[in-house]
Amino acid sequence: MIGNEQAIESFKNFKNQYEQEFDSPIADNFIISENAVKKQARVYKSVLKLDKNFHIYIHGDKELIEKGFDDGRAMNYYKVYFKEEG
Structure with missing residues (x-):
């Protein structure tokens, strides 16, 4: 879950744009790799x-x-x- 309101709105806009552009839905729930999060945090x-x-x-x-x-x-x-x- 994203805790930052601006990030939430930004992701919703990206999601809608992506789904329209590629005619491919993005699931409302998905798993994020803990290793990817740790690597990015560094x-x-x-x-x-x-x-x-x-x-x-x-x-x-x-x-x-x-x-x-x-x-x-x-x-x-x-x-x-x-x-x-x-």
């Missing part, structure tokens, strides 16, 4: 909104980002690991 774009100063766009493996807390500054931080700057 590369899904997300945005870290930090305070009012920073937006960090993530287009890859979230495992390369480490979140922590600096006791000396009493602030949160993120570490970003990468092989080369592009």
